[in-house]
Amino acid sequence: MPPVLIIGEVTPDGDAASITGELIAAARPLADGLGVELVAALPGTSSQRAAATAITLGADKAYAVEDPFLDDPSAFDAHVAAAQKLCQEIGPSIVLFGRTITGRDVAPRLAFRLGTCAANDCVEVKLDSDQRLAALRPVFGGSALAWVRCLGDVAVVTVRAKAYEPLEADATRKGEVVNFSPGLGRDAVKSRLVERVKEDQTQGLRLEDARIVVSGGRGLGGPDPFVHLEEIAKLLGGAVGASRAACDAGWVPATLQVGLTGKTVTPDLYLTVGISGASQHMAGCAASKNIVSINKDGDANIFKEARFGAVGDWKNILPAFIEQLQELVK
Amino acid sequence: MPLNIIVAAKQVLDPEMPASAFKVDRDAKKIMPPQGIPPVVNGFDENAVEAALQLREIHEGKVTVLTMGAEFALDVIKKPLSMGADELILLQDPAFINTPDSFFTATVLAAAIKKIGEYDLIICGRQASDWDSSQVSLGIAEMLGLPVITLGRKIEVGDGKVLVQRVLTDGYEVMEASLPAVVTVSNEFGEPRYPTLRGIMQATRKMPTTWTSADLGVEIPAPQLELSDLFVPERDRQCEYIEGSDEAAIGRNLALKLREAKLI
Numbered sequence: 354m355p356p357v358l359i360i361g362e363v364t365p366d367g368d369a370a371s372i373t374g375e376l377i378a379a380a381r382p383l384a385d386g387l388g389v390e391l392v393a394a395l396p397g398t399s400s401q402r403a404a405a406t407a408i409t410l411g412a413d414k415a416y417a418v419e420d421p422f423l424d425d426p427s428a429f430d431a432h433v434a435a436a437q438k439l440c441q442e443i444g445p446s447i448v449l450f451g452r453t454i455t456g457r458d459v460a461p462r463l464a465f466r467l468g469t470c471a472a473n474d475c476v477e478v479k480l481d482s483d484q485r486l487a488a489l490r491p492v493f494g495g496s497a498l499a500w501v502r503c504l505g506d507v508a509v510v511t512v513r514a515k516a517y518e519p520l521e522a523d524a525t526r527k528g529e530v531v532n533f534s535p536g537l538g539r540d541a542v543k544s545r546l547v548e549r550v551k552e553d554q555t556q557g558l559r560l561e562d563a564r565i566v567v568s569g570g571r572g573l574g575g576p577d578p579f580v581h582l583e584e585i586a587k588l589l590g591g592a593v594g595a596s597r598a599a600c601d602a603g604w605v606p607a608t609l610q611v612g613l614t615g616k617t618v619t620p621d622l623y624l625t626v627g628i629s630g631a632s633q634h635m636a637g638c639a640a641s642k643n644i645v646s647i648n649k650d651g652d653a654n655i656f657k658e659a660r661f662g663a664v665g666d667w668k669n670i671l672p673a674f675i676e677q678l679q680e681l682v683k
Numbered sequence: 684m685p686l687n688i689i690v691a692a693k694q695v696l697d698p699e700m701p702a703s704a705f706k707v708d709r710d711a712k713k714i715m716p717p718q719g720i721p722p723v724v725n726g727f728d729e730n731a732v733e734a735a736l737q738l739r740e741i742h743e744g745k746v747t748v749l750t751m752g753a754e755f756a757l758d759v760i761k762k763p764l765s766m767g768a769d770e771l772i773l774l775q776d777p778a779f780i781n782t783p784d785s786f787f788t789a790t791v792l793a794a795a796i797k798k799i800g801e802y803d804l805i806i807c808g809r810q811a812s813d814w815d816s817s818q819v820s821l822g823i824a825e826m827l828g829l830p831v832i833t834l835g836r837k838i839e840v841g842d843g844k845v846l847v848q849r850v851l852t853d854g855y856e857v858m859e860a861s862l863p864a865v866v867t868v869s870n871e872f873g874e875p876r877y878p879t880l881r882g883i884m885q886a887t888r889k890m891p892t893t894w895t896s897a898d899l900g901v902e903i904p905a906p907q908l909e910l911s912d913l914f915v916p917e918r919d920r921q922c923e924y925i926e927g928s929d930e931a932a933i934g935r936n937l938a939l940k941l942r943e944a945k946l947i
Contacts, residue, residue: 427849427856430830454851458833461785461818465825469907470786473816487911492783492814493714494698496705499814500912501783504905543830544860547846552854561852565947589947597870607871608853614809614869616852622946633698633812643946644920647937654702656922661944663937665930673934681942 356390356414357383358445360436361407362426362455363397369406372451374519377411379478379512380449381520386480390414392443394533396423396435401530408528411520415530416443422537427546429458434541436463439533445507447486449478452511460511469505476516486510494613495636515619515640553608558592560609565591566620568611568638569599572627572648572667576604581671582626588678594618596634612637626667630655647671685744686840688735689799690768691792691807691820692728692750694760697721698812705915712913714813724762727808729875730868732763734838735806736876742840745769747799751779751791757891765878765886772799776896778903783814786907789822794901795894796827804845805865809834820867830860836871 359380361373377393384391393407396418404415418439422431432455440448440463448463450456452474464471477489486508492499503510553559560566567582567589579593586593594611595604611618613636623641628634630646630653638644639658646655651664663670697720704717724732735746748763751774764771774795782788796805805824810817824831836855837848845864848855850871878886896903925940927933941947 427858457817458821458831461821462825462831464818465786465789465822468786470784470789470816470822471818472908473818481911490815492913493696493705494812494815496702496915497707497714497913498916499783499910502909502911503907504909505786505907544832544858544864547857547859549851549856550854553852601870601874607850613815622941631699632702643944645937645941645946646922651924656924657702657918658920659922660920661925661937661940662922663925663933665933669930670934670937673931674938675934677935677938678947681938681947 354389355444355446356392357387357447358392358394358440358443359412359449360456361393361395361403362451362453363395363400363403367397367399367402369395369403369410371519372453372514373403373407374410375514375517376449376451376512377407378517378520380447381411383447383478383480383486387446387484389446392416392445394418394436394439396432398424404530408530409522409524409526411526413528415528416533417530418533418535420535420537422542425546426455429455429462430542430544431537432459433462433466434537435535437466438535440467440507442533447508448510450509450511452513456511460509464509467505467507467509469503469507469509471509471511472501472503473511474513475510476513478510478512491636494631494633495639496632514617552606560592560594560611560616561618563592563618564620565589565622565624566594566611566618567591567624567626568594568596568628569626570596570628571598572629573599573604578667579605581675584675585624585678588675588682591620596628625655626671628655629653630658684742686738686742686804687744687802688738688746689796689802689805690728690731690735690746690748690763691805691823692732692748692763693725693811694722694750694752694755695725695811695813697723698726707913707915709912709914712910722756722759724759725808725811727810727868727870730870730872731806731808732766732768733875734835734868734872736767738804738838738840747772749792749795750774751788752781753777753779761886761891762878764889765882766876767882771889771891773891773893774899775893778896781813783816783910784906784908785816785818785822787904789819789826790904791899791901792819793823793826794899796823798894798899803862804840805829805863807865807867809867809869820865824865829863829865831865832858832860833867835866835868838866838868
């Protein structure tokens, strides 16, 4: 019986990255529904430990896919070739990847090599009554949701990070760990990484990890008002984000962009100032626990998602808001 | 060395349309065309046209724009010509429907690129703002056996190679591949130029080439992805608007409310 395969990821330290557990959680009901094995693959240079972890997280069998060419998340050509070799070996009916730096390039390319295409950036996967894989994806910048059915011989899907909670690890679970060497050659690699440059100037707290995010948009009118947002973030121990409009205008660095093509944040409090809430922006913040918005247009889309709203000119609202905050957090 | 550059561009519904104009016909599994809001060239594809034009300014050569669809708003889809592209090829056929099945789309585009024959670089937008699949470019590369580098924010060509700065969440990385290659670009590439009056005049005179399914001799592949439902998600949050005697009072009350709700 063709198994269900998840392609997990290995951290630089050799651990299973969190997406691995999320993918196993997404795939477990699929494998059980089909009555087949759930196989996890962990590609890297040293992935034995991560493969063993995959068993404790719910996989029936785990492949430590090791090759010197799999030494970087951006070694896409090698990752595609390794996944292709593994698929030839085990013939899966379903392959799940994470919608990560690696998955977004690798999964579709594997799919095309297998004569199909991928269902990308899915937030839910299930089996239809005819046992075909169906996947739920945000489309039109998040304005709509689409169920797509995979009709090819093999279904390839990328699952959005944090769409699934990992199952509880169970150290007593038993499963075979298989060493698999794809034996990649230089001919598998067509593009080469020349250098990597870190530009994120944020000190300390990462936007993605912050429990409070203060984001500004087009309505701020320029780069200067972001100092108020930084002040709020500092007072509350949060991080500053921005809409694409503010980044494209050059008011703040592109690394602060929250949205469909930027970062996805899920803080406890997402405070927006001068952001209208276009679906492309909401795609990056809609899963926040509480959205609170300051915007001059009371009919703006952002208020459809907000728990609390303040309608008015930020120039008048913010100084008083900050003054009150200072008093509260003193 | 003059560069032959092909840009793949798509006509899409205007993603900037007001949320109130966005309506889904769930039975037909289609977005209802908004009244009085014309379609646009996909934003990231305009970034791709801009990238191609900048490279042509440095290296000379030719920029050919390729687009696929069942029907076009000609004044919209000619925008790349008015920006300065040399040629526009419409892959137009009733069979060329707008589908989330990227295997189909990539098959047709790859066939058209083969028919064009001579090319050094194929530039695409990172994704189309309708289906957001971000994989047709990868499919073209795989079908033509070409290297592909995604999410470019800067492209340089020299010595038969392309160097691309790729957008990362905390910076960028530079990747290199031999030509011919496929590159996708993101909005970080920078604003696409506005068509000049002269460009618009020239574009009016230029007629696009049209190729049908028969012209491409392409066999329509078996469907791989089928749309089974399309709907607008329910929004169940009720926004509580903060009140106050003036805007400063609203600001103070907002802070107090956040404390009351234990959010700060």
